[in-house]
Each structure stands twice: as C-alpha cells, then as structure tokens.
Amino acid sequence: MDSPLSSLLDRTLTPEAHRWLSDAVARAAGDPATVRTAFPAVGRRCGRGHLTAGWTVADAARVRLLIALPLRGAALAEEVTALHRYGDAGEQRAVLRALAALEDADPSFGALGLPLVREALRGNDTDLIEAALGPYAARHLAADAYRQAVLKCVFCGIPLDRVAGLEDRVDRELARMLVDFAHERVAAGRDVPDDIWPVVRVHPDTLEASGLPAEADSAVPERRAAAARALAAYDATPTAAGAA
Amino acid sequence: MRIFDPHIHMTSRTTDDYEAMYAAGVRAVVEPSFWLGQPRTSVGSFTDYFDALLGWEPFRAAQFGIQHRCTVALNPKEANDPRCAEVLDVLPRYLAKDGVVAVGEIGYDSMTPEEDEALARQLALAVEHDLPVLVHTPHRDKAVGTRRTLDVVRESGIPPERVLVDHLNELTVAMVADSGCWMGFSIYPDTKMSEERMVRVLQEHGTARMLVNSAADWGRSDPLKTRRTADAMLAAGFDDDTVDQVMWRNPVDFYGQSGRLGLDEIKPDDTALFQGNSIKRGGE
Numbered sequence: 001m002d003s004p005l006s007s008l009l010d011r012t013l014t015p016e017a018h019r020w021l022s023d024a025v026a027r028a029a030g031d032p033a034t035v036r037t038a039f040p041a042v043g044r045r046c047g048r049g050h051l052t053a054g055w056t057v058a059d060a061a062r063v064r065l066l067i068a069l070p071l072r073g074a075a076l077a078e079e080v081t082a083l084h085r086y087g088d089a090g091e092q093r094a095v096l097r098a099l100a101a102l103e104d105a106d107p108s109f110g111a112l113g114l115p116l117v118r119e120a121l122r123g124n125d126t127d128l129i130e131a132a133l134g135p136y137a138a139r140h141l142a143a144d145a146y147r148q149a150v151l152k153c154v155f156c157g158i159p160l161d162r163v164a165g166l167e168d169r170v171d172r173e174l175a176r177m178l179v180d181f182a183h184e185r186v187a188a189g190r191d192v193p194d195d196i197w198p199v200v201r202v203h204p205d206t207l208e209a210s211g212l213p214a215e216a217d218s219a220v221p222e223r224r225a226a227a228a229r230a231l232a233a234y235d236a237t238p239t240a241a242g243a244a
Numbered sequence: 245m246r247i248f249d250p251h252i253h254m255t256s257r258t259t260d261d262y263e264a265m266y267a268a269g270v271r272a273v274v275e276p277s278f279w280l281g282q283p284r285t286s287v288g289s290f291t292d293y294f295d296a297l298l299g300w301e302p303f304r305a306a307q308f309g310i311q312h313r314c315t316v317a318l319n320p321k322e323a324n325d326p327r328c329a330e331v332l333d334v335l336p337r338y339l340a341k342d343g344v345v346a347v348g349e350i351g352y353d354s355m356t357p358e359e360d361e362a363l364a365r366q367l368a369l370a371v372e373h374d375l376p377v378l379v380h381t382p383h384r385d386k387a388v389g390t391r392r393t394l395d396v397v398r399e400s401g402i403p404p405e406r407v408l409v410d411h412l413n414e415l416t417v418a419m420v421a422d423s424g425c426w427m428g429f430s431i432y433p434d435t436k437m438s439e440e441r442m443v444r445v446l447q448e449h450g451t452a453r454m455l456v457n458s459a460a461d462w463g464r465s466d467p468l469k470t471r472r473t474a475d476a477m478l479a480a481g482f483d484d485d486t487v488d489q490v491m492w493r494n495p496v497d498f499y500g501q502s503g504r505l506g507l508d509e510i511k512p513d514d515t516a517l518f519q520g521n522s523i524k525r526g527g528e
Contacts, residue, residue, distance in 0.1 A: 037340040037373070044342050044504065086291065086337045088298055089519065124520025156520075 008052055009060040017046040021061050025068045032069045032079055039065060039083050043090055054130070054162065055097070062094035067105050076102065077112035084116050093128055096120055099136035111140045121149050126156045133158075138165025147174045150199075154181060160195040175203035176210075182230055183212040189222030192230045197237035207234065245269040246488065247470050250495040251276055251378070251410060251428060251457035254312065255293075255301055259523065261460070261467045262308035268471035272507055274499060275301060276315040276349045276378050279322055281462050290318070290331040291338075298343045303518035311507055313499065315348035315378050316341075323362035324354070332365055339373040345502040346370075348378025349410070352389045355382065360396070367400035376406040376501045378428075381416065390416040394423050406501055408455065413437055417449055426498050430459035431469035439469065439476040446477065451490050455498065 013021065024038040024045075039062060046061040071079055080102065084095040099113040113136060120132035133149055141149065146169055153163055160166060178196040185192045200207055207213070215227035247269045254262070254275050265273075275297055277290075284290060297314040305312035316338045322328040338344060347370040352359050370377045379397065382389035390409065397407050404424030411430050412420060420427050429445065430436050437445075442456060458469040466472075474487050499505050514523065 036337050040337065040340040040342070086295075086334070088295075088341065126520060128519075 005052065005055065005060055006064065009057065009064070012049075012051060012057055013046060013061070017061075020045045021064065025065055028065055029068045029070055032071055035065055035069060035079065035083065036086075039091060039094075040087070042094075048090070056090075058090060059094045059097050062091070063098040063101055066095070066098045067101055072106050073108035073110075074112065076106060076109055080113065081116065084119075089125060089128065092116075092120070093131045096128065096131040096136075097134060100134055100139075103136060103139075114140050117141065118145070121145070121152065124156075126158055129153065129156060130158050130162050133163045135164045138163075138169060143169075143171065143173075147171075147177060150174060151177055151181065154178065154193060154196060157193075160199070166199070170199050170202045172203045172206060175200050175206040179206045179210045179212060183210050183215070186212060186215045186226040186230050187223055189220070189226045191226065192233065194233050194237075197234045200234065201237050201239055245471070245474060245484075245491070246271050247474065247491045248272040248274075248495040249457055249467070249470050250274050250408070250455045250499065251430065251459050252467060253278060253459070253461035254305060255296060256462035257460060257467060259304070259308070262305060262310060265467050266309050266512065268468050269474075270310055270467075270470065271509075272311045272313070272495075273305065274313050274315060274345060274378075274495070276346075277317055278319045278349050278380075278461070283325065283328075284322060285325075285327050287328065287331045287334065290328065291334060294338050298338075298341055300518060302343060303516070304523055306510055307512060307514045307516065307523055309510055309512035311510060313343050313345045313505065315346040316344055317348050317350045317366055317378075318362050319349055320351050320353035320359050320362065320380060320382075324356055324358045329358065329362065332362065332369075335366070335369060336373070339369060339375060342504055344375070345499040345504055346376045346378050346408070347373070348408075349380040350377060351380035351393055352382045353380075355385070355389060355392065363393075363396055364400065367397065367402055370406070371400070371402050374503070376408065376498060377402065379407060379409045379425075381409060381411050383411075386411075386413070387415055391419060394419060394425070397423070397425065405453075408498055410457070411436060411459070414441065414445065417445055421449055421453075426453045426455060426494075428455045428457060430457050431466075431473050432459065433464055433466050433469075439473040442473050443476050443480045443482075446482070446490070447480070451482075451486055451494075453494065454490055455494050456490055 027034040042061050043058045047057040049057050051057045051060050080095055084092050103109045117132045117137050120128040150163060153160060178199055182192040215223050218224045249270055252273050252275060277297060294316050302312035318331050347366050350363050350366045379393055381393060408426040408428050409420045410428035412427050417427055429442055431439055431442055456470055456473050458467050460467040474491050477487050
C-alpha cells in the first residue's frame with residue numbers, strides 16, 4: 001500500500017479500531033490462517049466509511065492485512081484467492097484493490113491474481129468491475145481483454161477516468177470499438193457518453209472510417225440530431241496531446 | 245405491532261410472502277441454515293448456500309422493508325454424511341461475517357456419534373467466535389433428545405443465556421426453562437405447535453426468554469404464524485407490551501448478544517441492485 005493511503009488510514013481510524021487492526025496485522029504476520037476470520041470482520045471493526053477517491057476505510061485496512069501475510073508466490077495467491085472466494089462484495093472489492101500492492105511487495109505474485117480480475121469482469125457488479133480495473137489489470141490484462149473491459153465500463157456507466165492505464169493502453173482497435181458503439185447509439189437516436197471521445201481522438205481515422213459521420217445526413221430526424229450532438233462533442237474534445 | 249421472526253427459511257419463500265409479512269408487522273428475521281429437503285453432496289453447495297444467506301437473501305428482504313440476518317452451521321441431519329462434515333473446516337470464515345448473528349441450527353436429529361461430534365465442535369466454535377447458538381431439538385424422541393442436548397450444552401461451558409433451544413412443546417419446555425437457556429417455539433399449521441397451545445404455554449411459563457417463530461420453509465408452513473400468535477396472545481388478555489416483549493424485544497436481546505444485529509429502520513425499496521442484478525423480471 002502506498003504510504004499516503006496508509007497514513008490517511010492511520011489518521012482516520014479510531015484508537016480502538018487502530019488497536020484491533022494492529023493486533024490483527026501482527027497475528028496475520030505470525031499465523032496467516034488468522035486472516036481468514038479477521039478479513040471479514042474488518043468492516044465492523046474499522047468502519048466502512050469513505051477514505052479517499054475510490055477507497056473506503058475497510059478497503060485500506062484490508063489491504064494492510066493482506067500485505068502483512070508472510071506468504072509468497074503461489075501460497076500467497078492461494079490464500080488471497082480463498083479470501084476472495086469466501087468474501088462478500090466488500091471483501092472481494094478489497095482483494096481486487098490489493099492486487100497491485102501484493103505484486104509490488106512480492107514480484108513472484110506476478111499475474112497469479114489475474115483470474116480474480118477476470119471473474120469480476122464477467123460479473124455485473126459495477127463496484128467490483130471498477131475495483132478490478134486498477135493498476136494490476138492495466139499491467140497484466142492482455143490487449144483484447146483490456147479493450148473488452150473498457151467497453152464494458154462504457155456499457156455499465158463506469159466513468160473511464162476510473163480505469164487505470166487507459167492513456168497508455170489506448171490502441172486503434174479500442175478506438176474503433178468505441179466509435180462503433182457510438183454509431184450504434186446514434187443510429188438509435190440516443191446520446192453517447194462524452195468520456196469515449198478522448199480515446200477516439202487518439203485515432204481520429206477510426207471515426208472517419210465509421211458510418212457515424214454519415215448519420216448527420218440521415219433521413220430520420222432523431223438520428224440526425226443524435227449525430228450532430230455526438231460530432232459536436234467529439235469536436236469539443238482536445239486533441240491527442242491533451243487527451244485524458 | 246412490530247415482529248421479529250427469529251427462525252424462518254426465507255430462501256424457500258416467495259416475494260408475496262415478504263409483502264404479506266411486512267403488512268403483518270414483520271420488520272426483522274433470522275434465517276438459520278438448515279438442510280434443503282434433499283441431501284447436499286459437497287462442501288461447495290454449503291458454501292454457495294451460506295453466500296446466498298449473506299448476500300442475495302438479505303438483499304431480497306430489504307426490498308420489502310425487512311432486515312435479514314442469518315445463522316450458519318452444519319445441520320444435524322447432514323452432519324452424518326462424511327461428504328458434508330468437512331464444512332466444519334470452512335465454517336470459521338463464515339462465523340466472522342457481519343450478517344451472522346449465531347451458530348445454528350445445530351443439535352440432534354438421530355443422536356448419532358457423528359452428530360455428537362458436530363454439536364460439540366460447533367458449540368466450541370460459538371465460544372471461540374463469541375456468538376450465541378441456535379439449537380434444534382429432534383422431531384423423534386424429542387424429550388430424550390432435548391435432555392441430552394442440554395447435557396452437551398452444559399458440558400461445553402457456553403453460558404446458558406447464549407443458547408436458544410428451539411422447537412419446544414409442552415413436554416420439553418420445563419427442562420429448558422430450568423436450564424437457563426432461551427426457549428423457542430415453532431408454530432406450524434398442523435404439527436409441532438399451534439398458536440392456541442403457544443398462548444397456554446406462555447400463560448403457564450411466563451414470557452421471559454420465550455421466542456416464537458414460524459420456522460416457515462419449503463414445507464407446509466405459514467410465515468404469518470408469528471402475527472397470528474401475537475393476535476391470539478392479545479385475544480387471551482396479554483397486553484401490547486408483553487406481546488412486544490415476546491415478538492420483538494426477546495429476539496433482539498437474544499441475537500443482540502452477537503454484537504452484530506445492528507437493526508435500523510428500513511423502507512421497502514425495489515430499485516436497488518445486488519451484484520448488478522435485481523428482483524424484477526423482464527430484462528433487468
């Protein structure tokens with residue numbers, strides 16, 4: 001866990017919660033099996049309130065517990081995977097958020113947490129999908145899976161600025177997929193979420209090659225209007241250098 | 245009137261039941277884990293079931309303004325199947341969950357050595373996890389089974405005020421009253437106990453440490469039996485405060501010993517989602 005988050009957690013916990021967590025961390029460091037009953041109890045012991053962008057107090061406390069585990073590689077992945085398997089939505093979310101920190105602390109953990117990311121991406125829980133698309137997914141997801149995940153966020157209404165690594169991982173195929181999505185929306189006379197345009201801007205030829213511009217001349221008034229709105233939003237988006 | 249049904253298997257019930265229960269005054273329920281009418285054959289089907297008791301079912305209940313908590317355990321009947329007994333190894337993970345307010349249902353079905361072992365281990369787990377326990381008493385040979393249950397409870401060292409002995413009747417209530425444990429009664433349409441008999445038990449034994457439940461499940465049962473018993477109590481001359489003690493404060497006091505009951509007032513809300521899914525039908 002990076003230290004600003006950790007010190008924010010320390011400032012936020014009540015003295016009683018802090019004692020409980022320190023004790024739980026010490027026990028987990030000595031006997032990793034104790035994490036199996038400490039991990040579910042974190043919410044009621046430490047609190048579930050907001051900590052900082054995208055993080056609850058319980059998330060940060062759970063990450064601290066996980067990185068305290070005296071396990072490495074496959075053994076670490078096995079323990080963490082079981083916590084995820086037996087975890088409720090809050091516990092699963094914390095495991096997903098912890099993956100990057102676990103790999104930072106133990107390079108041999110590597111891509112062993114990737115099945116958990118994939119499971120979240122197969123589901124419909126937007127909270128878990130968002131938690132899964134942190135820096136760990138940006139490092140490890142293959143290009144096709146990463147593109148599908150971004151498209152899923154657009155469908156689920158998850159703002160793309162919450163997807164880690166998007167700037168670095170934008171490719172022409174992703175821009176093409178988002179343009180086709182926009183075209184479908186426009187053909188239905190519907191609005192397109194604004195946050196796809198910075199991605200499309202990186203590969204402007206995908207827009208030109210699509211059927212979207214021609215929708216501006218559609219015989220159907222709703223399609224014409226939707227196309228005009230979409231193209232205006234695209235034009236208002238800064239070019240690649242300033243793209244998010 | 246506010247009602248807390250301390251033993252009901254909502255997984256087996258419909259949304260119509262939830263609506264009718266809310267209309268009758270039910271605002272909180274505890275769903276003990278039990279067997280499903282047909283045997284499970286693996287630990288995995290237990291854990292999926294526990295996950296549903298902690299996830300989907302409280303979500304469903306909340307849509308109808310009812311707060312749902314649960315108890316988890318290896319039930320006595322399936323304790324006899326070696327394919328299921330290993331669930332005891334994963335149980336501690338679940339006993340740490342927020343929504344778990346007791347260990348249960350544990351107890352005897354046929355009083356086998358396997359049931360002895362499961363009961364003793366789970367009583368020890370309750371002590372270790374600082375949780376009360378819900379103890380089922382057998383349908384067959386009930387008086388002997390209840391006495392033996394009380395002996396095992398005493399030997400376990402768990403304080404009797406943290407034990408609820410359930411499915412009692414006229415012949416088993418006195419020994420449980422003497423033990424200091426809480427007394428549970430399941431009011432069924434035909435068997436076990438009726439609301440009129442329940443009222444007579446309350447008149448004879450008082451209302452302290454007494455809990456009334458519907459134990460409604462997939463069998464012939466009625467989730468409104470708590471309300472019908474409350475009405476029968478009023479008709480027999482019990483006052484509102486005494487009805488509130490039996491139907492609300494007693495279950496709150498018993499399960500409150502977990503420190504995890506945390507009841508709040510909630511309103512029916514069918515717009516929420518659980519893992520992105522809703523209880524609506526038709527595309528959602």
